[in-house]
Amino acid sequence: MPALERQKLILRLADAIDAEADFLAHLETIDVGKAISDARSIDVFGSIANFEYFAGWTSKLDGRTATAVSLPGETLTYTVKEPVGVVAAIIPWNFPLQILSWKLAAALACGCTVVCKPSELTPLSAMRVAQLATKVGFPDGVINVVNGFGHIIGQALATHPGIDKLSFTGSTAVGTAVGKTALDTMKRLTLELGGKSPVIVTSKANLDNAANAILSGIFMNSGQVCDAGSRVYAHACVHDELVEKLKAGAESLTIGPGLDPNSKITPLVSAAHRGRVLEHIESAHSEGASLVTGEGPGGTSREDGILRPTIFDECSDGMQIFREEIFGAVLGVARFRSLDEAVERANASIYGLAAAVYSDNVDETVQLSRRLKAGNIYINAHGLLDPTMPFGGVGASGFGKDMGPEQLDGFLTTKSIYLQLGK
Ligand code: NDP
Numbered sequence: 001m002p003a004l005e006r007q008k009l010i011l012r013l014a015d016a017i018d019a020e021a022d023f024l025a026h027l028e029t030i031d032v033g034k035a036i037s038d039a040r041s042i043d044v045f046g047s048i049a050n051f052e053y054f055a056g057w058t059s060k061l062d063g064r065t066a067t068a069v070s071l072p073g074e075t076l077t078y079t080v081k082e083p084v085g086v087v088a089a090i091i092p093w094n095f096p097l098q099i100l101s102w103k104l105a106a107a108l109a110c111g112c113t114v115v116c117k118p119s120e121l122t123p124l125s126a127m128r129v130a131q132l133a134t135k136v137g138f139p140d141g142v143i144n145v146v147n148g149f150g151h152i153i154g155q156a157l158a159t160h161p162g163i164d165k166l167s168f169t170g171s172t173a174v175g176t177a178v179g180k181t182a183l184d185t186m187k188r189l190t191l192e193l194g195g196k197s198p199v200i201v202t203s204k205a206n207l208d209n210a211a212n213a214i215l216s217g218i219f220m221n222s223g224q225v226c227d228a229g230s231r232v233y234a235h236a237c238v239h240d241e242l243v244e245k246l247k248a249g250a251e252s253l254t255i256g257p258g259l260d261p262n263s264k265i266t267p268l269v270s271a272a273h274r275g276r277v278l279e280h281i282e283s284a285h286s287e288g289a290s291l292v293t294g295e296g297p298g299g300t301s302r303e304d305g306i307l308r309p310t311i312f313d314e315c316s317d318g319m320q321i322f323r324e325e326i327f328g329a330v331l332g333v334a335r336f337r338s339l340d341e342a343v344e345r346a347n348a349s350i351y352g353l354a355a356a357v358y359s360d361n362v363d364e365t366v367q368l369s370r371r372l373k374a375g376n377i378y379i380n381a382h383g384l385l386d387p388t389m390p391f392g393g394v395g396a397s398g399f400g401k402d403m404g405p406e407q408l409d410g411f412l413t414t415k416s417i418y419l420q421l422g423k
Contacts, residue, residue: 047101053387085164190400195353198346211245217382223329267305277328
């Protein structure tokens with residue numbers, strides 16, 4: 001399909017999502033359990049922005065003309081960009097619509113067709129997007145959704161020889177296995193995996209701002225966020241005051257059902273996942289972390305699928321809650337005495353998805369952002385996302401990017417063309 005027609009279709013899909021933003025937000029909240037305010041502002045409006053941004057790329061996927069330096073005679077040497085082919089997009093349950101849009105928008109812009117596999121826990125929004133795509137005129141077969149459990153349907157996509165590119169977002173354990181399988185049929189691969197993102201609060205931070213941003217960075221979506229800032233390293237001279245502010249802020253968050261517009265902390269996606277988060281909380285208690293607020297030892301008294309936002313202080317780097325991804329509203333805090341120490345401890349993780357720095361000193365923020373090992377660095381904020389900026393990790397957080405112009409290369413192949421002129 002010509003570029004400008006693709007652009008129009010993608011924009012029509014964005015408009016169709018916009019036209020039923022409220023419905024889609026409800027669908028997402030019912031499915032995931034998340035706060036309706038987040039479903040609107042992050043999932044739905046984030047995905048609209050993504051489709052709108054990538055629609056503009058359809059007409060800008062040019063190759064380049066090279067000037068050959070080693071060839072005899074006169075030549076014309078140039079490259080063209082072509083769609084990679086059929087893309088399989090495997091989507092997790094925490095931001096089903098938004099992460100679907102990350103993969104779908106760029107793949108469509110590049111001229112690929114896509115087979116989407118949402119998580120079996122949260123399939124509704126992808127099904128609705130497929131219906132809307134048909135309604136706005138996408139030809140049959142361009143956007144496909146297949147449902148079913150990951151170990152069956154996801155595995156089938158990873159092994160299928162008709163799939164040219166696999167774009168996977170999910171856990172490091174599953175992503176590693178899926179990636180190995182995909183290589184058997186030489187698929188191109190993007191892996192957006194887990195994280196254990198560190199947060200450094202220096203002696204020069206504005207503590208009110210830092211506390212607010214840290215709380216939103218860990219407790220948004222009830223902690224079910226891949227780049228959640230879950231390990232705070234606070235300078236010893238600001239540590240106590242910061243912990244007080246974090247405690248007050250966490251205790252002021254409204255807990256309730258996702259459909260209540262005031263709720264910030266809502267039910268987790270499933271009972272099984274809630275059980276895993278509770279196990280991490282239990283490990284923190286038994287390893288000697290000091291509870292600041294939230295869930296105590298021995299399980300929770302809540303019976304509504306929700307866990308209280310939980311903060312532990314006096315964490316050490318060897319503790320499970322400082323090493324393993326929890327994917328729940330659990331924050332650990334430790335103190336440091338020098339920036340070198342903070343950087344070394346922040347970087348001592350297998351993950352490298354994101355890191356945050358809080359400081360009002362520009363030199364300090366720029367220097368720390370260079371030294372931290374992560375694909376995304378947030379300064380005096382957490383979790384900012386924009387379609388123009390590539391998102392992805394290093395180390396066990398995977399490779400390849402979603403969003404930004406950098407994502408396009410994942411859905412394109414470059415063909416080199418040599419034309420001998422004259423004889
Ligand atoms: P999983 O890895 O369990 O699942 C992710 C997706 O893979 C789901 O659609 C799942 O399907 C599917 N899947 C499961 N097993 C297989 C398999 N054997 N072969 C192919 N596909 C499979 O992760 P979660 O859904 O539990 O999501 C949470 C994880 O995702 C966290 O670790 C988080 O950090 C990460 N994540 C990373 C992001 C990033 O951009 N870096 C963003 C969001 C989340 P089904 O659920 O139906 O079984």
